[in-house]
Amino acid sequence: MLLKLGGALLDDANALNATLQSVAVLHQAAPGSVVIVHGGGSAVDRQLASLSWTSEKRDGIRITPPAHMEQIAGVLAGSLNTTLVARLVAAGAGAIGLSLTDGFLTQCQQRTAPNFDPGRVGSVVGGSPSIVQTLLRAGFLPVISSIGADAAGRLLNVNADDAATAIARIIRPRLLVFLTDVSGVRSPSGQTAEHLSARDADAWMSDGTISGGMIPKVRGALESAEQSNTPVVIASWRETDVLQRLERGEHVGTRVIADKSLHAPSASAPAYMP
Numbered sequence: 001m002l003l004k005l006g007g008a009l010l011d012d013a014n015a016l017n018a019t020l021q022s023v024a025v026l027h028q029a030a031p032g033s034v035v036i037v038h039g040g041g042s043a044v045d046r047q048l049a050s051l052s053w054t055s056e057k058r059d060g061i062r063i064t065p066p067a068h069m070e071q072i073a074g075v076l077a078g079s080l081n082t083t084l085v086a087r088l089v090a091a092g093a094g095a096i097g098l099s100l101t102d103g104f105l106t107q108c109q110q111r112t113a114p115n116f117d118p119g120r121v122g123s124v125v126g127g128s129p130s131i132v133q134t135l136l137r138a139g140f141l142p143v144i145s146s147i148g149a150d151a152a153g154r155l156l157n158v159n160a161d162d163a164a165t166a167i168a169r170i171i172r173p174r175l176l177v178f179l180t181d182v183s184g185v186r187s188p189s190g191q192t193a194e195h196l197s198a199r200d201a202d203a204w205m206s207d208g209t210i211s212g213g214m215i216p217k218v219r220g221a222l223e224s225a226e227q228s229n230t231p232v233v234i235a236s237w238r239e240t241d242v243l244q245r246l247e248r249g250e251h252v253g254t255r256v257i258a259d260k261s262l263h264a265p266s267a268s269a270p271a272y273m274p
Helices: 007-011 013-029 041-050 066-090 130-137 160-171 197-206 212-229 243-247
Strands: 003-007 035-038 093-097 107-108 122-129 141-145 145-149 156-157 174-182 196-197 232-236 254-257
Touching: 003 160, 007 013, 007 041, 013 066, 035 066, 035 160, 035 232, 041 066, 066 093, 066 141, 066 145, 066 156, 093 130, 107 145, 107 156, 107 160, 122 145, 122 160, 130 141, 130 160, 160 174, 160 212, 174 212, 174 243, 196 197, 197 212, 212 232, 212 254, 232 243
Parallel strands: 003 035, 003 174, 035 141, 093 141, 174 232, 196 254
Antiparallel strands: 107 122, 145 156, 232 254
């Protein structure tokens, strides 16, 4: 099971502790069965604010000037990653911290945007599952921050939802779970949709039903479902037994359904190393 953690969860001490305890239970029952990818935008915001630096976001992208990159990496790949690992170890799980660039896990390049320069923002264009497979076979729990690097070794800030989607394509988990602070994707009626197709996602993003931070999650979920054939669930960490229910195969949150006829991968899409 590949879990993406981020958002408000990382700022809620009690909820984070409960989630990590649940992860530890899964890991102890089957060592080498869980991988975590995490972001940490709020922690980054606090660090930059402490330096009196402003952080701008456009089209869901955090503008990352080169001068900010060291601080962002220090938070995500440093203090936050180490804290998550330490708490998991304290809960009895053999966690080990990684970044996107460790052990050839990913290949990244600087991202471009049509109307502005995002700076040191990265996208994943390839990678190898070897380092994660090696750790899982040895019974460890990889905890991966969303910090990557380009071919020249320059650090890049990768959106954590995009990072989780890329890792899913690389390691091919049996399930990708985006844990959020809502119960799933809301339909136009305001109810949590049990299933979400690409057709519905297009319509709901167009009319504003799906908006804000849910957009990259939905896009990433669709991409994972289509390109890696990985089942994807968007669910709430507020439900304390959510991971155990998913492990038992119960329906939780919103399950994303691929629709290749509408969103077939481009023939020019980057190939991922086996």
